Amino acid sequence: MSDPDHISLSVELSGFVQGLGIRPLVVRLARRAKVAGSVGNDPMGVRIDVQGRADSVQSFLDELRKFLPFGAIVRPFSESSPPGNEPMVIQTPFGIRASNPEGPCDVPMPRDVVLCESCRSEILSQIDRRWHHPFNSCAKCGPR
Numbered sequence: 001m002s003d004p005d006h007i008s009l010s011v012e013l014s015g016f017v018q019g020l021g022i023r024p025l026v027v028r029l030a031r032r033a034k035v036a037g038s039v040g041n042d043p044m045g046v047r048i049d050v051q052g053r054a055d056s057v058q059s060f061l062d063e064l065r066k067f068l069p070f071g072a073i074v075r076p077f078s079e080s081s082p083p084g085n086e087p088m089v090i091q092t093p094f095g096i097r098a099s100n101p102e103g104p105c106d107v108p109m110p111r112d113v114v115l116c117e118s119c120r121s122e123i124l125s126q127i128d129r130r131w132h133h134p135f136n137s138c139a140k141c142g143p144r
Contacts, residue, residue, distance in 0.1 A: 007054045011061070013074050014045035019137055020069040022046055023096045029067065030094035033060035040097040047100075069140070116141040 013022065018041055026039040026048055035052035050057055068074060119138050122130040130136060 005053055006051065007057055008049075008051040009057060011048040011050065012045060013048070015072070015074045017045045017072055017074055020072050022069060022072060025067060025069065026064065027094055027096060029063045030060055033057070033063065035060050036094060038095050038097040041099040043101065050094075114141065 023039050023041070023046065026046075030037060030039075030050065033052070033056045035050050035056050037048065037050040037052075039046060039048045041047075050060060052060075116138060119136055119141055122128045123133055123136065125131060
């Protein structure tokens, strides 16, 4: 018997959504909202499976929309319930699952963004561990 106060959703984020720290952000927001589930990359973008009290799931989705990283361009969220209201296999606490490489890839390349001041100071400071490091990835200005 299912609890009407609890829901299960799958949410697909597509667009410029990889390499920006979205998965760790999703985990922090989900744990704060006290929902269960997991997040992972797939060939279409980022997939989030979330389960919990309806109000907690809605709060999580509202916060996610509000706090997406600066460089993220997300096509409208695609939300769906499991077919036949089947119970979703969940991971508690909310966590990051292994990427799914199966299927055709439809993830666009991120646009080039100007290097942010934090990254600039890191790669130009001789005392920073990232001094002259050519392969950087930042949640603010993206992968380098």
